[in-house]
Amino acid sequence: MTEPPDLAHLGPVEMFTPRFDDSLQFFTEIMGMEIEAQNGSSTYLRGWGDYQRWSLKLTASDTSGMGVLGLRAWNPDALARLVSAVEATGLGEGWTDGDLGRGDGYRFRDPDGHLFELYYDVERYDPPEQLRPSLKNVPQRFTGRGCAVKRLDHVNLLAADVRANRDFCVDTLGYRLYERIELDDGSETGAWMSVTTAAHELIYTKDAYNANGRLHHVAYWVDTREECLRAADIWLDAGIEIEAAPSKHAIAQGFFLYGLEPGGNRVEVTSGGRMLYAPDEPPVVWTEAERAKGQAWGVKTIESFHTYGTPPVPAPVSA
């Protein structure tokens, strides 16, 4: 019997970049995000629709990849239950005093080594005068700069063992598994999970190098497919490498645009996708043959999509 999840949603996310200034310019000028705060080597950024103060913490580093991925609990009791469950797995790392505009958090690593932080207390965004919206049910003014992304949507993590991480998320964190890929040899190469009706919030896909703790991509939401197409025009002219032109995923049905930000991390502009209202929605299992058909309209998945992640790893490690 499925219970409503104790998690409310995913995010914010921290991203490392070895080219901080260029990455920052990408997220502000091209993606159209606002700078909410700066602190040491990190800058806190937000989309116009993020209800928290920030959804992306961009941190200067000697390499790329993901820092900490936040997970907000539904309420303090749910947070306590989640922490207990994580502690029982031995993957817990302990409490922190949170981050900008965020209360105490409990850190842990998934089986693959990605760092997460469970939390509940947050400050809601309070826009300065020049970013105050006309309608009070919107967090921030819509300025329409560049891609003008709205909010963090989902994160895709690479893992050496997709199933182990998926099991952890479902069993310990209460994620709902909506879709997964199972190859002919029985191995699982992708798992799409969510704690809401959105088709995916947290995704694991197979790390081709069997490396650990790497990032596949961070996805920002726009409200329409037309804005994905428009984003492609902006990226093209801004010299941003388009890895995968706008099209529709077979899995989860989301519309996508993929490319690499200057620091090397893969970024997606996304819209649409399934909404799963059934509380007992059975997971869709995609076979190797079905995946070979490509994306929804037959576009072949670009090879780098199966191999590239951040941070870079020196050489493939055999399984």
Next chain:
Amino acid sequence: MTEPPDLAHLGPVEMFTPRFDDSLQFFTEIMGMEIEAQNGSSTYLRGWGDYQRWSLKLTASDTSGMGVLGLRAWNPDALARLVSAVEATGLGEGWTDGDLGRGDGYRFRDPDGHLFELYYDVERYDPPEQLRPSLKNVPQRFTGRGCAVKRLDHVNLLAADVRANRDFCVDTLGYRLYERIELDDGSETGAWMSVTTAAHELIYTKDAYNANGRLHHVAYWVDTREECLRAADIWLDAGIEIEAAPSKHAIAQGFFLYGLEPGGNRVEVTSGGRMLYAPDEPPVVWTEAERAKGQAWGVKTIESFHTYGTPPVPAPVSA
């Protein structure tokens, strides 16, 4: 401390029509829905994205309005909790043996007299060969007939006392209140509620005639605003009365098209709208002055929107 709702989602809905054949043609040919079954004076209809067998039960009647509105519980335990809570209010009417493809249900009336049915067990839709989709994470083939609506999205009920019904939904059913209108005299004329991240599933607005148990509108979802615009073209040429041309709501930010189906019931084609990820999202309270500004882009709300509902009532009753 907010808890995750025991309800999973709203629907299906039953609609009465005094012009059954014309209404049926509207929902199949204009709205593009499929007939799933027929039984006596009722026909069961579905959008291509409904996961249950049907989302609309169209029933021949001597008048218009809403029949039974379903509410699906998250699981059997949640259903039991909901039934107990409703029974405690004295509004319960008892168990039924369900409906087509649906298990036992518990009926009750909201304070205004609208009939609801709580349930958990349902059959998932299994498409016949000619409606089998190419991608297995979609319930049904997309045929693209007419407006080609995807699924039931929300229902708006008229009530003589909005606040009483809103309180019942929040306190007894666990709805989350996302937005409401409070006039200068302190009265509440609208309440937008949901049990998911969608901006609204169940809405109450003030019945101008102080009548009871009436319907404001039933809304069907399309994935894009362009499909709302396209639907307006179809309605125009099909002779369907457009009550409110496509535009964007201030409240909940949804894109809309409103009109009357042949039986007289108001129907909406909707897309977009806020997604509320915060588990502690505070309700937005709109004032009389703010509402006087019209919809999001300043379109004045058409007068009939404040007065028309189904079934028709002979004459206004003073409060």
Next chain:
Amino acid sequence: MTEPPDLAHLGPVEMFTPRFDDSLQFFTEIMGMEIEAQNGSSTYLRGWGDYQRWSLKLTASDTSGMGVLGLRAWNPDALARLVSAVEATGLGEGWTDGDLGRGDGYRFRDPDGHLFELYYDVERYDPPEQLRPSLKNVPQRFTGRGCAVKRLDHVNLLAADVRANRDFCVDTLGYRLYERIELDDGSETGAWMSVTTAAHELIYTKDAYNANGRLHHVAYWVDTREECLRAADIWLDAGIEIEAAPSKHAIAQGFFLYGLEPGGNRVEVTSGGRMLYAPDEPPVVWTEAERAKGQAWGVKTIESFHTYGTPPVPAPVSA
């Protein structure tokens, strides 16, 4: 027997503004145009898709309204024919040495007194490095700033006598009349004309004050209706007065958003509309009763749309 027009297209246009700095900020930051040059009290602006160096000359003035409206001839011979035809009407004012990036022009006034300039020679836009596009069949980089309008689309002029001006444009300039409004009393209150397959380039509508030489609006093109909707969001939050929210015109079928730039001139963001391929397309004549139905989807035309123009006139003059 209709001949192909000697005119190639309409534009550029000069606009006067009594609030130059605010108007300039509107066209650059909100509409997303680029500054191509500045000269004295004028600034030359362009959309990313304008093939000429500029399509809007914004000129500081003590009032609002239109300055000179350019009309480009198909070739030098066509220019000569047009000049002869205009001279024969007695409305000619003589040759000028052109304007920025434009060769000699011949000025005249329409019967209502609006100033036009016929020309042929122009410089094509050569973008600076930072505005060079990735694809060489596009004039300029798409930066996606604000509404990011593409190019000048059409101009609507108010006239005390619509028919006289329409006749002049058709008979002397070779315009094709695509649609017009004829009231029950036989008067003509609107005429939509073009020299291309686009539904309108030059429009005359009735000046409610019987004033002369006034401007109704200048329209800039975006490629999609979604960009009109998006522009409305930007205007709303930027505090630009939305006069008419996005919807579809009955006449010419164009999608629109109307508002006032800070100088008081009405500006439209437009997309779509009829394409008239028939060389013998008969003009559509709209009656008073048909116009009373409002726009395509029934939206009533806002009253100010029938009365407001620039520059302002002190008081209505009786006909």
Next chain:
Amino acid sequence: MTEPPDLAHLGPVEMFTPRFDDSLQFFTEIMGMEIEAQNGSSTYLRGWGDYQRWSLKLTASDTSGMGVLGLRAWNPDALARLVSAVEATGLGEGWTDGDLGRGDGYRFRDPDGHLFELYYDVERYDPPEQLRPSLKNVPQRFTGRGCAVKRLDHVNLLAADVRANRDFCVDTLGYRLYERIELDDGSETGAWMSVTTAAHELIYTKDAYNANGRLHHVAYWVDTREECLRAADIWLDAGIEIEAAPSKHAIAQGFFLYGLEPGGNRVEVTSGGRMLYAPDEPPVVWTEAERAKGQAWGVKTIESFHTYGTPPVPAPVSA
């Protein structure tokens, strides 16, 4: 010095199919066209926005490919001039008595052997009651069936010698050359031409088999890119082979969806694209290196796009 073209536009087009019933079902049920008339082995079809009675003549045949391609002259004098010019080339075949709803026509073959018919007189479409639109500036009711294509947009012909055919079209028919591909060896493999501001009406691309008289594709217009995306969903579920999923062309900037109708002919659903207002627009010349970059957003052109045409040819002929 460029003169306005004597041609008004391209079309209608005749298409041969060896699977007539399936092809007819494709064009009516999937593409959403209406049957205007039937005559022997041919059925005349129209999009809702075609001003003539029909734009596609579907003819049962033992193979696929194009029959006659119509070209409408601006007026009778222009027709006479065009006929004289064609006769002077020796490619003329003489007068016919036209086709359904069309007056006398003059047939000729382009250098590659494709059959054309010049004409001027046509009947405008007069819809039957059930297809009468609400707005009188639209030819036909919008029923929204399937892809609901609006009108014939352009035709792409394969030719063994692209340049010879392009020269003929420009020199003899007065086409304007907007874009072309010139390989490193100096050969021309594509030419995009138009007689209007639309980016292309008649296209020649290189026949990989050096065959003659073959068809690359026929393109039908929809007003929005969203309708192209929607068409892809419809094709996918209807089992229509999608050859190239929706994306944006680098050349001409049009949005596309390509697939094969049951008879084997390639069909495109298209929207958008450049509008060329300059009467002296210089042709854009694309190099081999530029073309290697793929479509606008980097999508690689599918190999079959360079090789497949109709009717099929038994084996490649060396050049």
